[in-house]
Amino acid sequence: MSKTYETGHAKNVANFETLITYLTSYGAVYNPSNTKINLSSLNQKAESARFITKQVNELIATSSSAIAARAEAFEPLSKLSTKIFNALKASNLTASIIDNAATNHRKLQGRRATAILTEEQKQQLAASGTPVNQISASQQSFDSKLDSLDKQVQLLKTIPQYAPNETELKFETLVALQNDLLLKNRDVIFKNAELNNARLNRDKILYHPDHGMVALAVDAKNYSKSIFGTTTPQYKQISGISFRNIKM
Numbered sequence: 001m002s003k004t005y006e007t008g009h010a011k012n013v014a015n016f017e018t019l020i021t022y023l024t025s026y027g028a029v030y031n032p033s034n035t036k037i038n039l040s041s042l043n044q045k046a047e048s049a050r051f052i053t054k055q056v057n058e059l060i061a062t063s064s065s066a067i068a069a070r071a072e073a074f075e076p077l078s079k080l081s082t083k084i085f086n087a088l089k090a091s092n093l094t095a096s097i098i099d100n101a102a103t104n105h106r107k108l109q110g111r112r113a114t115a116i117l118t119e120e121q122k123q124q125l126a127a128s129g130t131p132v133n134q135i136s137a138s139q140q141s142f143d144s145k146l147d148s149l150d151k152q153v154q155l156l157k158t159i160p161q162y163a164p165n166e167t168e169l170k171f172e173t174l175v176a177l178q179n180d181l182l183l184k185n186r187d188v189i190f191k192n193a194e195l196n197n198a199r200l201n202r203d204k205i206l207y208h209p210d211h212g213m214v215a216l217a218v219d220a221k222n223y224s225k226s227i228f229g230t231t232t233p234q235y236k237q238i239s240g241i242s243f244r245n246i247k248m
Helices: 003-025 039-074 077-089 095-109 119-127 142-157 171-207 213-228 233-239
Strands: none
Touching: 003 039, 003 171, 003 213, 003 233, 039 142, 039 171, 039 213, 077 095, 077 142, 077 171, 095 142, 142 171, 171 213, 213 233
């Protein structure tokens, strides 16, 4: 979500509080029969809106921190994979084992088994009747990296000759790294789920068509128009307070 998108919600909440301030200043004159827009109900809605907006902001921060921590943890993986692969090539292994390791290494590097075709090449193949079904993604997602790392670690487990002296390349170290990366990836997924659920709750509180904050603001302004009239100073005070229905 963009910062502008999130700011739009905060602006709606701030304008709602401004509206309530004016309505309160009208005293006993503001006395709607619709209990959903009396001052008590509006203040309760404002409190709920403030709370959920604050909660979303907090979860945005924790989600961003988790994403940054995951990115930092995964960043050295490409170079580490190169070191692992070079250690394997120096271990006098069969070509089939090296080929399997090379496949895992390539995916950890984000390299394709075949080069990406140009649009012209794709059109030429299609014209000749050759099917073109090339995957554009390079398997650089964190889930794919974890899967490729697991395959490489499981392969190493079956190779007695793989016994490096370097601590970072030892099997036990790689297993510990794998577990750490898995936890960091799961943490991002969990925090993103929390954030998405909070946003859904926020949108219900702010934008439900019947009892959402914006709907109540519109109803309160319409009621004020009915009791004061469109040309009165009271209505002019609140007529310019704008609200936007922001859709997910």
